[in-house]
Amino acid sequence: MQVPRFVRSFFVTPPSPVAANIDSKSSTRIYEQLDKIILWLKTFQLFFKLQQQLQNLLINIVAAGPVPEHVSFIMDGNRRFAKKMKMPLKRGHEAGGVTLLSLCYILKKMGIRCVSAYAFSIENFNRPPEEVNALTDMFAVKLDEFASRAKDYRDPLYQSRLKIVGDHSLISPEMKEKIKKVEKITNDGNEFTLFICFPYTSRNDIWHATRLSVEECAERNLEPRSLTTEEFSNKMYLHEYSNKCDLLIRTSGHLRLSDYMLWQIHENGGINFSPTLWPDFGFFQLYLMILNWSFFTTIQRYIFHGSKKSESQPKFWDRKNSSKSLLENLPPIPLAVSITGERDTT
C-alpha cells in the first residue's frame, strides 16, 4: 500500500499557481481528485478484483443487446494531457496508446467486430521532426506488442487482426517492412479487426479509391459507366468496413471531423463528442456511449420492424376481407326480376 500521490505531492510541492490557472474550473478539479482517490484505492488487491468483476458484468450485460459493428476513435488530446500532467510529449502519446489497447479489450469482449483509430494524420508531418520521430518509434514498439498479444491464447486480444492503413508512400521503407510483417502475422485473426490509420486522411482515402477504380477500368478494360457506389466503397482502405461506421468517438471537445472517416460517417453514422482528453477517456465514458447507442438502436429496430410487420401481415380482423375488393364482399343480393318476366340466368 502506498500513500496516495496527491497527499505526497501536497507535502513535497505546494500546488503552483500556474497549474491552478490551467484548469480553473472547480468541477474538473474535483473530478481529478476523485480519479486520484480511485487510483489509490486500486492499489488494494481486493478493490482491483471487484472493479474487474464489475466491469466484466457490465460488458456482458451490454453484449446481450445490440452492439455496433464498427467503432472508430479520433484520439485527440494526448499532447494536452502531457502538458497538463507536466510530462514530456512522448509520455502523453504513450498514455494514449495504452488507452487504445485497453479500450480494444473492452470492445472486443462486447462483441464488436471492428475498431479503427486515427493514429497519425498526413497533416501531422508538419509537426516538429523530433515529435514525428518519437511517435513513429513508439508506434513500431506498439505494433510488436499487439502482434505478440494477438498470438497469445491467454490474452483477451487473441485472434484479432491488425491492419495499418493509409498512404504508405509517405513512410520509411523499414517501417513499411515492419508493417507488412505484423500484418502477415495477424492475418488469420477473424474475430476482431483493428484498423490503425497511419498517415491517413479521408480525402486521401477517397482520392486513392478513385485512382484505383480508374486504373482497374483501364487495365481490365471494364465499362466505366457500370461502376457502383458499393464497388467504389470497397476499394477504400477499410475494405468491407468502408461503407459505414456505426459510432465515431472524438475526444477533447473539438466539434469537427478533421479529415477522418468522412465517407464512412456522413450518411448514417452516429458521432459522439466527448470533452475528455484521450488518455483520460476511460471505461465508463465509453460504456455510456455504447449503452446510449444500444438503447436507441433497440427502439429504432423495434419501430422499423413493427411498421414492416403491420404492412406485410394484415391484422386478423380484416384478414378475411383483405384479398377481395369491397364490392365482392357485400352480402348477396335477392333475385333480380324484370317486369317483362325476364330473369337472371344464375
Add this chain to the structure above:
Amino acid sequence: MNSEKIVENARLLAGEDVNVSTNRIPPPEASFMKHPSKLKALQAVAHLTAAERDQNIKTPKNNAFWNQEMGKIQYFICKTLLVGMYLVFGLFRYLQYEYNRMKLRIWNVIYNPSNTPQLIRQDVTKLNKIPRRLAAILEMKSVGSVGGGVKGLMNDGSEVACWTVSAGIKHLILYDFDGILKKNVLEFKQEIKTKLSRYFGPSNVPKFALRIPHKNKVYFSNDDTHKISLEISLLSNRDGRQTIVDLTKTMAELTKSEELQLQDITMKLMDKELTQLVGPEPDLLLYFGPSLDLQGFPPWHLRLTEFHWEQDNDQVTYSIFIRGLHKYSSCKINVGK
C-alpha cells in the same frame, strides 16, 4: 487544361440518372429523437424481454481460447439486467430531454431578433471572427405538423438566408436530403424575397443569387447581377457520394480514351473538380435537429467543418444560429498541429 472537360462530362453523367437511394437508415438516436415517444420506447424495451435470442448475434467470448459463449442462464440474467439498465437510462434521458427543452425555450426568449437586421448585426459585431461560408442542413417535417411540408421547409430556408445576410456572411449552403428546395427553386426565390423585404423594407431588398451546382444554374433575384450580398448554394444527397462516383466514371472514361493520364489524377485536381461540381467547403455547419445526423452531406466538403447543433432541439431558430457563430468565433483552428 482539360479540367473543364472533366466537369462538363461529369455533369452530363449526373443528368442521366437521378434516382437517389431512398433506403436511408439514420443514426439511431437522431431517428428516434425526431419523434420522441415514451410509449414506443417502453414497448421496444418490453419487446426485448420477450424476444428470442438472436442466433446471428454472437455473444462475446470471454476467453477466446476456451471458446466460451454465454450460457442460457447467464444470458437470461444479463438480459434482465440490460432491460433494467435501459429503463434507468431511459428515465435519465427523459429528464435530460425535458431539461434541454426548457433551456432552449429560455434561449429563444433571450435571443429574439424579431425581424430586425440591426439586432442581428449587433450580436455579430461582438464576435472576433465569423465563418466565411456557412452551411445548414434542413429537413422537411411531415405535412401535418406545425411548420411542416414544402412550405415550412422554404420558410425555414428563407429565415436562415435572412439571418445570414444580416450577419454579413456572403455564402450560404442549404442542404436538404431529397433536394426539395432545388425542385422548387423559383418559389423559394420568391419566398426569400418576401422574407427579406420584411427584414429590410420592400424598397431596398438585398440582392442574392441562388445556385444549383449540380445543374450548373444560377438564379438571380434581380436582373442586375452586380454587388450580390448573398450567394446561396442548394445541395442535396445527389451531390454526395454519387457525385464522387460520377467524377470517377468520367475520369475512367477519359483515361480509357487517353485524354487523361493516370498520374494527372491528383488530390489537387479532384479538389478542383469537386469545388466546381459541388462548391467550396463550408466553415461552419448548422444542424437544427435533435442529434447530429449528417444525412449524406457531401463528404469531401466536410473535411475541417465545425459542427453546431443543440441536443433535443427540433426547430429552426435564431438562437441556434447565433450560438453556432459564437462557438465558431471561440474555436481554435489548427491543421495537423
